[in-house]
Amino acid sequence: MPLVASVANAVTALLVIGCSSAGTTASLPATSGTANVASSTGGTVVTVYTGRHYGIEPVFEAFTAATGITVRFIAGKDPELRERLAIEGATSPADVIMTADAANIEQSAERGLLATIDSAVLKAAIPAELRSDDGDWFSLSKRARVIIASKDRVSDPPLTYGAIGDPRWKGRLCLRPSTHPYTQSLVASMIVAEGEARAQEIVSSWVANDPLYIDSDTDIYQAVAKGDCDVAIANTYYLGRLLKANADFPVRIVWPEPDGRGAHINVSTAAVTANAPNRAGAVALIEWLATGGQKQFADVNFEYPANPTVAPDPIVASFGEFNADLAAVRRLGANQPAAVELLSRAGYK
Amino acid sequence: MNTPAWRPPLRRLTTTAMVGVVAVAVATPVLVVIWSITDPSTDVWQELWRTRLPGMLRDTLTLLVAVLAGTLVVGTALAWLITAYRFPGRRLLGWLLVTPLAMPGYVLGFVWLDAWQEPLGARQVRSIWMCTVVLTLTLYPYVYLFALAAFREQSQRPVDVARSLGCGRTGAFWRVVLPMARPSVAGGAALVTMEVLTDVGTVRLFNVSTIADGVMRVWFGTGNREAAAELSVSMIGVAVVLIAAEHLLRGRARFTQGGTHNGLAAHRLHGGRALAAAVIGWSVFAVAVALPVTRLTAWASEARRTGQTVTVAGDLGFHLASSLRVAGLATVSCLLVGALFAFAVDRRRRGQVAVARLATLGYAVPGPVVAIGVLVTLGTLDRSGWLPDGWLLIGSLAGLTYALVVRFLAVTYQGIESSIGKVSPTVRDSARTLGASRARVATQIELPLAAAGLTAAAVLVAIDTLKELPITLLLRPFGTETLPVWVWQATSESLWVEAAVPSLAIVVVGMVLVGVLLWALEHGAETVS
Numbered sequence: 001m002p003l004v005a006s007v008a009n010a011v012t013a014l015l016v017i018g019c020s021s022a023g024t025t026a027s028l029p030a031t032s033g034t035a036n037v038a039s040s041t042g043g044t045v046v047t048v049y050t051g052r053h054y055g056i057e058p059v060f061e062a063f064t065a066a067t068g069i070t071v072r073f074i075a076g077k078d079p080e081l082r083e084r085l086a087i088e089g090a091t092s093p094a095d096v097i098m099t100a101d102a103a104n105i106e107q108s109a110e111r112g113l114l115a116t117i118d119s120a121v122l123k124a125a126i127p128a129e130l131r132s133d134d135g136d137w138f139s140l141s142k143r144a145r146v147i148i149a150s151k152d153r154v155s156d157p158p159l160t161y162g163a164i165g166d167p168r169w170k171g172r173l174c175l176r177p178s179t180h181p182y183t184q185s186l187v188a189s190m191i192v193a194e195g196e197a198r199a200q201e202i203v204s205s206w207v208a209n210d211p212l213y214i215d216s217d218t219d220i221y222q223a224v225a226k227g228d229c230d231v232a233i234a235n236t237y238y239l240g241r242l243l244k245a246n247a248d249f250p251v252r253i254v255w256p257e258p259d260g261r262g263a264h265i266n267v268s269t270a271a272v273t274a275n276a277p278n279r280a281g282a283v284a285l286i287e288w289l290a291t292g293g294q295k296q297f298a299d300v301n302f303e304y305p306a307n308p309t310v311a312p313d314p315i316v317a318s319f320g321e322f323n324a325d326l327a328a329v330r331r332l333g334a335n336q337p338a339a340v341e342l343l344s345r346a347g348y349k
Numbered sequence: 350m351n352t353p354a355w356r357p358p359l360r361r362l363t364t365t366a367m368v369g370v371v372a373v374a375v376a377t378p379v380l381v382v383i384w385s386i387t388d389p390s391t392d393v394w395q396e397l398w399r400t401r402l403p404g405m406l407r408d409t410l411t412l413l414v415a416v417l418a419g420t421l422v423v424g425t426a427l428a429w430l431i432t433a434y435r436f437p438g439r440r441l442l443g444w445l446l447v448t449p450l451a452m453p454g455y456v457l458g459f460v461w462l463d464a465w466q467e468p469l470g471a472r473q474v475r476s477i478w479m480c481t482v483v484l485t486l487t488l489y490p491y492v493y494l495f496a497l498a499a500f501r502e503q504s505q506r507p508v509d510v511a512r513s514l515g516c517g518r519t520g521a522f523w524r525v526v527l528p529m530a531r532p533s534v535a536g537g538a539a540l541v542t543m544e545v546l547t548d549v550g551t552v553r554l555f556n557v558s559t560i561a562d563g564v565m566r567v568w569f570g571t572g573n574r575e576a577a578a579e580l581s582v583s584m585i586g587v588a589v590v591l592i593a594a595e596h597l598l599r600g601r602a603r604f605t606q607g608g609t610h611n612g613l614a615a616h617r618l619h620g621g622r623a624l625a626a627a628v629i630g631w632s633v634f635a636v637a638v639a640l641p642v643t644r645l646t647a648w649a650s651e652a653r654r655t656g657q658t659v660t661v662a663g664d665l666g667f668h669l670a671s672s673l674r675v676a677g678l679a680t681v682s683c684l685l686v687g688a689l690f691a692f693a694v695d696r697r698r699r700g701q702v703a704v705a706r707l708a709t710l711g712y713a714v715p716g717p718v719v720a721i722g723v724l725v726t727l728g729t730l731d732r733s734g735w736l737p738d739g740w741l742l743i744g745s746l747a748g749l750t751y752a753l754v755v756r757f758l759a760v761t762y763q764g765i766e767s768s769i770g771k772v773s774p775t776v777r778d779s780a781r782t783l784g785a786s787r788a789r790v791a792t793q794i795e796l797p798l799a800a801a802g803l804t805a806a807a808v809l810v811a812i813d814t815l816k817e818l819p820i821t822l823l824l825r826p827f828g829t830e831t832l833p834v835w836v837w838q839a840t841s842e843s844l845w846v847e848a849a850v851p852s853l854a855i856v857v858v859g860m861v862l863v864g865v866l867l868w869a870l871e872h873g874a875e876t877v878s
Contacts, residue, residue, distance in 0.1 A: 054842050181569075215553060347400075
């Protein structure tokens with residue numbers, strides 16, 4: 001049967017081509033064609049799975065320039081990359097996993113996907129509340145999720161997350177949907193600080209204010225600027241980007257909980273994977289990102305450096321001093337599933 | 350008979366075995382997902398039922414019914430307009446009306462969000478009705494294409510009979526033409542159903558919480574993969590019920606054409622009526638393609654000015670090459686496996702047909718769920734030690750291609766199967782009686798007659814894989830950064846300007862493919878007649 005046989009041959013040939021090309025044509029996203037997969041077990045290439053993908057590339061290039069170690073990476077969504085890492089197990093090429101929030105890295109730690117690192121450099125560079133006790137993950141930058149308000153239309157903004165539920169903000173509120181980890185982490189931090197019952201009350205009061213849900217922090221800022229809402233919750237670094245484009249952007253930051261627990265802090269993190277083929281390179285990358293590359297890593301996205309000896313970008317510094325809720329950072333992951341269920345019960349979109 | 354009597358059964362056995370092996374390989378990732386429901390997570394379901402599940406069901410059904418209604422009306426009406434009437438620009442319009450197929454829903458979605466934000470307000474624009482409009486505009490071409498093909502195949506004779514019995518032109522459409530086209534139109538509607546049920550990109554832009562969105566929510570939010578899998582299985586259930594319902598409604602009716610085939614007679618329109626026909630057709634093209642492409646072009650030139658036309662991974666050419674490589678490999682593989690099934694599966698054997706159908710279930714499952722099923726399957730192989738040293742399937746081009754076959758095989762299999770199904774059994778049987786082998790019948794009779802259908806299937810799957818994001822995002826090899834991945838990198842940060850260049854590239858390549866599709870359909874019409 002010539003047809004069937006030729007189909008079979010073609011399928012086999014295709015699979016062979018596909019497989020072998022994985023080993024030979026892997027030109028690097030960051031530095032095209034300077035290394036290939038076959039040599040990744042050597043000391044010269046570090047492989048990264050990163051859920052934080054914006055603006056990360058120039059930082060990796062600077063690392064290569066400083067150390068001679070090449071970085072190749074796959075950008076994706078945190079939970080999916082975690083599944084891939086877990087399923088790959090001992091065969092995973094990944095040396096480092098980076099996330100855009102704390103809960104995701106804690107879940108990886110819980111599933112035994114991370115290696116324990118005993119690094120004097122990292123212990124010195126990153127404050128204890130921003131890394132795990134076991135040394136299996138490290139924060140590289142801080143992100144504050146704050147209250148934002150229109151400069152023109154709001155004179156007495158809410159000062160606590162709970163105050164956003166005040167009926168006077170009914171129909172004037174913008175929030176990010178509960179599908180996003182930033183919302184989940186914020187509610188997890190409220191559970192840590194105020195207990196589940198109070199957190200439920202607060203979230204229900206937000207829902208009662210009939211918020212406009214927008215699944216993009218940038219669009220939330222724009223909605224406040226254009227008058228679709230007057231107050232909202234968003235991360236500060238998006239304002240950094242908007243201010244860089246337009247210094248008179250008509251939205252301001254209100255630092256929440258100034259006398260209480262402080263503004264909700266989430267973190268960008270990095271960790272060495274449990275089966276890292278190039279563990280030494282992985283440690284070198286994370287140590288560099290926490291020290292020599294720390295300023296560039298934080299500034300490229302207008303975030304707060306995790307290393308207290310490094311000054312933030314001038315635009316970020318102009319947001320002012322604030323009280324930061326660092327105590328909750330390492331408990332966000334454990335409380336995230338409860339936060340998700342709480343949001344569902346409250347009818348939060 | 351030249352062949353010894355003992356050989357055919359053996360051949361049949363090898364073919365059956367091969368189809369079986371390939372079918373199992375393609376079905377495994379979805380079966381892995383289905384398998385997980387043997388131990389249902391009751392507590393999660395109770396919680397879901399109390400909270401989000403009713404809303405998800407309501408949103409899913411509302412969206413599905415609304416988009417089906419929209420695509421059926423728009424698709425069938427436009428196909429009728431193009432087939433039954435003559436007016437200036439009809440030929441060009443007939444082609445252009447297929448081009449929305451090249452527009453990914455997530456791209457039209459963000460362009461529309463931006464365009465309507467000002468006039469409608471940020472709140473009104475994020476609604477299930479806006480989502481319906483966007484999905485209708487990107488999906489109606491499936492119905493349009495199938496209806497167009499069905500109308501073209503029809504003969505004028507039944508229409509003449511109906512008119513001689515007192516029907517007007519419109520009456521004949523409702524009572525004769527449309528009922529005869531129904532099986533084909535239903536085929537298009539089935540594709541629309543799958544696309545709506547598995548969409549995870551467009552719905553989120555408009556705050557619509559479908560079951561597919563719920564799968565992501567449960568899985569990513571609570572880390573509960575089992576419950577997420579159960580939800581996606583319930584979605585496969587919805588799809589199966591809908592398709593079964595259509596089959597029941599269609600009943601035992603069969604539609605065959607008479608021998609002579611001179612096509613429907615078209616009515617020439619003049620003056621105001623010709624203008625009205627043109628305006629209807631062109632305005633659909635304008636809102637679905639022309640205006641969004643204009644907006645994207647404006648953003649793209651802004652991107653040029655600000656130097657956002659390259660990413661650190663490479664320039665447009667690099668991303669385009671990635672996309673073409675992935676879509677090309679996936680298309681060829683889907684065609685080969687689809688052709689193997691369509692030609693080798695004996696349609697009279699229920700067992701074989703069932704196995705082949707099982708292998709096409711991936712089309713009823715959202716991309717991210719297929720991706721996880723594939724990860725589990727390939728991960729088992731990678732860790733088994735059976736592969737040559739240093740070979741890994743996860744993160745290889747082969748692994749990604751395999752995943753795309755799992756997701757999109759239905760498109761080529763159904764396409765090829767339906768076009769060889771149109772080859773009259775009499776022709777086939779005559780050839781066999783005259784001593785031709787099964788393979789010779791396939792290569793010398795069925796294949797040439799089905800060539801148009803094959804090309805059409807290839808183009809549809811090429812467009813699908815060109816637009817595909819979730820599977821590629823999770824399984825792509827290092828150094829493979831397709832156009833949709835670039836769009837995602839930009840849109841997940843609301844950088845619309847930066848997203849314009851790759852979005853436009855997807856649309857342009859898709860339009861070229863649509864051109865090939867139409868050429869194939871025209872060409873096919875000639876070979877058949």
